[in-house]
Amino acid sequence: MSAVATFEAVPKVRFKALITISTMLATIMQALDQTIANVALPSMQGSLQAAQDTITWVLSSYIVAAAIMTPMSGWLAARFGRRRIFLIFVAGFTVFSMLCGAATSLFQIVLFRIGQGVFGAALVPLSQATLLDINPREKHGSAMAIWGAGIMIGPIMGPTLGGWLTETYNWRWVFYVNLPVGILAFLGIFFFMKETDTAGRRPFDFFGFATMSLGIGALQMMLDRGQELDWFTSAEIRWEAALAAMGFWMAIVHFFTGKNTFVSPAMFKDRNMVAGMIFAGITGAILVSTSALMPPLLQNLLDYPVITTGLVMAPRGIGTLFAMLFVGRVVQRLDPRPLMAGGFLITAASLWMMIQFSPLMPTVPIVVAGWLQGFGLGCIFVPMNVITFATLATPLRNEGTALYNLTRNIGASIGVSVCTTVLARNVQLMHSRLGEKLTPPAVAAWADRMPGLGLDTPAGVAMLDGMINRQATMIAFLNVFTLLFWITLSALPLMVILRRPPRLKPSGGPPPPAAAAVD
Secondary structure (H helix, E strand, C coil): CEEEECCCCCCCCCCHHHHHHHHHHHHHHHHHHCCCCHHHHHHHHHHHCCCCCCCCHHHHHHHHHHHHHHHHHHHHHHHHCHHHHHHHHHHHHHHHHHHHHHCCCHHHHHHHHHHHHHHHCCHHHHHHHHHHHHCCHHHHHHHHHHHHHHHHHHHHHHHHHHHHHHHHCCCCHHHHCHHHHHHHHHHHHHHHCCCCCCCCCCCCCHHHHHHHHHHHHHHHHHHHHCCCCCHHHCHHHHHHHHHHHHHHHHHHHHHHHCCCCCCCHHHHHCHHHHHHHHHHHHHHHHHHHHHHHHHHHHHHHCCCCHHHHHHHHHHHHHHHHHHHHHHHHHCCCCCHHHHHHHHHHHHHHHHHHHHCCCCCCCHHHHHHHHHHHHHHHHHHHHHHHHHHCCCCCHHHHHHHHHHHHHHHHHHHHHHHHHHHHHHHHHHHHHHHHHHHCCCHHHHHHHHHHCCCCCCCCHHHHHHHHHHHHHHHHHHHHHHHHHHHHHHHHHCHHHHHHCCCCCCCCCCCCCCCCCEEEEC
């Protein structure tokens, strides 16, 4: 049955600032946990007596659980009320964070990380929907700047904070740090946020949820374990790929042909929403992939300590905040599409600078490239959020924000997986090519400047192999940055898909045009 859903004028909201702070605390808490545990894995491995190939379950269990539950958050908020679901999920995430910190075995921490992922999945999309609802349309740019700062600073600052907590205290504080933040977020939402209207006894779409969960879970497992198992040479990866394809196919067919599905097909009739999800996936891949690549490059190749690595990467977050503060003020008065295009060009320029990196470079180019990349991503993120939801009917926001964040996370997972694979394969390839070019005269010339280097002793061969491996690894990193550079530029032609949002009058004017929706 079809109906017309109009954009309602936003009534004056009491305690708007406190609601914003509370929801952003929940957002930052969840965004940090996507990366904060990464640097603590070696400490966890020793403490929990886990093997190298099993300690990564601490990361993959959280990612898979959060991915499966993210699209569910829209239905839950519509069925039971956003405030109620928000409180339950903030409380659950905080409790499971404490349990993770108190875990004494690998089984316990993996189980508790699954709980963290389940309850953390709804925090980001619900906070985004809340900020869109409590602000009038002409203020959406500023609201999305605030929300985007939390989303983008989390992955950037997570490794830095995690490394500092692990070195200063121990790995358990990586999870305990969520306790005060979770309590403050819960109290703020409890006292200041009003409940939203519910959709009555809207039936739960078990088949749609099951098929989509199968597709998402199998895809995430394939991406997480692909590099370790050499991709499609492994039977497990082939099975996961087949299950992912089957799950997504059945889910898509069901959503467009079934009744009362928990993902409304009306969203896919909104061109800006569909394009926004594509851009979210691309941006997520660029943001998280570079965040994952820079720490090993700085620590393993340039011999930076963990704390110094965090300080060198910090300007990236500062650039993001600076861009969001600027763009958030002007995005409603300008066409968002040129702002996004400029952001992609600036991000591409930063990746071009990273392609010029070398093992002997000073710190300044790293800082400049990081700041520039953060600024470019900030210029993309705010207008991307504004234009994605500019024409989407208000009743679809819960579902829309859930799917939008799901595609961003899936894009990040694909980006990290592809970049990790390309990096590993390139290290092997470049090592082989560099080794082929070694000749006894060349080795002898180097040995004059580096005593001990040579082909006549095991120590000399090992020293030579270390030099080759270092150069091969650096070239491999540069090749990955080149790949990200071209991915960034490839997003520019997609700008033609986007429609400019309707021009808005100052607050108090008539609401924007209605948008069609299908129940």
